[in-house]
Amino acid sequence: MVVLGLCAAADAYDEVVVFPKEKGVKIDRFFYDFKSPSAPWKFTQKGWAKTLLEEYGFNGIRTSIYGTGSKPAHPEPGVVLEEYYQGETKGLKLARKIRPNTIIFASKKLDNTQSFPDWTKGAKGVIPEKYAILVADYLEYMKGEGLEVDVLAIDNERRFNEGNIMPETHRDVVLELRRLTAERGLRMPKVVGHEDYAVGRHKWMETFDSLQSDTMDIFGAHYYPRARLLEKLKSDLAYAGDREKWHTELHWDSHGDPKATNDSMETAVCSFLALWDCVDQGMNGLMWWDFSPKKNRRNHLMHAASVPLVNAWPLKVIDPDGAETVDLNQLHTRAFLQGDTLTIYAINHDSAKEWKDLRFKLATGRIAGKIEGRQWSDGGPAEGNVGTIKPFMRGSFRVNLAPGTISVFSLNIKP
Missing domain, CATH: 2.60.40.1180 (Golgi alpha-mannosidase II)
Known part of the structure; x- marks a missing residue:
């Protein structure tokens, strides 16, 4: 050794x-993910929250929009069952207490073919006018909690849900949501999309670009170490144009070797390289799935890979x-x-x-x-x-x- x-x-x-x-694009958005397993409840331990927001300098949190089969928080239009959100709202209030300018990024929770309540869906997926009501209800509920949402993702890994939010549907949902937020006196969040499981699937960004729509403010992608589709990432980012570009679900997972574990060196190397692919391509926002305070090798390496990047400039090497x-x-x-x-x-x-x-x-x-x-x-x-x-x-x-x-x-x- x-x-x-x-x-x-x-x-x-x-x-x-x-x-x-010789600097690249500054990484000025680094999020902690409440959608990770048990994350809101871990976060309410004040030491971990302060470490993330004060010591590490993280400046945002991703939180869930429910209305799923396992958490039916939106059983009908105009109704929000707040008990499903109490863990998240408690954690978000703590975050805003520690760091008042913490960015709240609300994202639709994935629950396979029960990701959207029945009243928002038709035979071909979500009905824009109805799904927009659910999102507006959520935004209104959050405002009532003193937690206005800054950034919104109306979809999450379309490959694994039944919403079928293709570019035209995305546009129509956002346009209707803009109307509803204005009608209700709510602030319209910035919209991040399209948040699919893999970049380049079904030429989503190319089709969206052809619509010439202004209904996406931030490009958000999921890009995995197991399938580093770099050329497709470059293509999607080119269609994203001048928008901010975020990787909203970095994963620390094995690649290639079936014997690799989350604690193996190969897994670490592949995760570092997937992260660097995104930084090399000018992505300014990053967030890990399951960023943990546990003291195993995976988490020591994940922290070492991440904390020096918070509010940092990538340099030519x-x-x-x-x-x-x-x-x-x-x-x-x-x-x-x-x-x-x-x-x-x-x-x-x-x-x-x-x-x-x-x-x-x-x-x-x-x-x-x-x-x-x-x-x-x-x-x-x-x-x-x-x-x-x-x-x-x-x-x-x-x-x-x-x-x-x-x-x-x-x-x-x-x-």
Whole structure:
């Protein structure tokens, strides 16, 4: 096992170069997901809520719109059964107390073929005029709780529900909802769509673009490590145009190897790369499914992958293997800048290759103080091996990257 530290000088070495002045799209939206298992109730533990909103700087929460078979909160038009929402509203009120500007993102809860109540549906899916009433009822209820909704998703993974909200239906629901909110004196949230299970399915965004409709304010996608459909993601994002672009359900799940678990290194690598695909394509909003305070390796790695990205700028990085993330066994590096704190990631998933004396260099500026490093490997501690590294010539440092490792380096930089 390789422990991080200062490496001996070498006559020749490959380099990783970070460009602090060449920035991508700032990640200015980072959400916690109440739709994850038991999340609202975990969140009501004040320590976890404060960690997320104060220490980590998360600035939004996704919460559920029910009316499903298992939670029939909307049994008829104009009726909301508040007992189904009490867990969420309690957590949201705590969030707004801790961070008053917390963004509330309400999203339709998925419950397979019982995702929408019968009174909102016809033979071909939801009836726009009726489903809009359910959403307006929800918005009115939330306003009565002192929790006006900022962002709204009227659908969630169409592949697995019966709503059949294709582009025309999406447009018609939103237009009717705008009318109802104006009629009831409610604020109309920004609309995020189309929130399907996979990008590019049925050319949804291409069709929506052809409608020339203004009924989507934010593009929202689900993009999974098991099926990183990068070209389809690029296509959808191109049709999204100048809208904000959010990944609204990042998952930490296995890829390829049937023996992989949520705690395996392969799962971690695939999850990092799926996240980076989205950041590379300019997505400014991110949210994990099941982001947890538990202290296993999965969650230590998930926190390490996420917290340095909150309100951070992605930076240009070059490394010996290039920027592509297709081959898992290449060297993968990324860098993010929060204020004057730079976080550099290095993934060496190749079980046979060790990068020795690899130099990490700033294209501009200098390193102030020591570098803190953390490295994970199979069989290593859940929190990773921790060490410090002295900078070399003020603007660089060198490390060994053992086979099958994920490394994170944190340092302060000055112009």
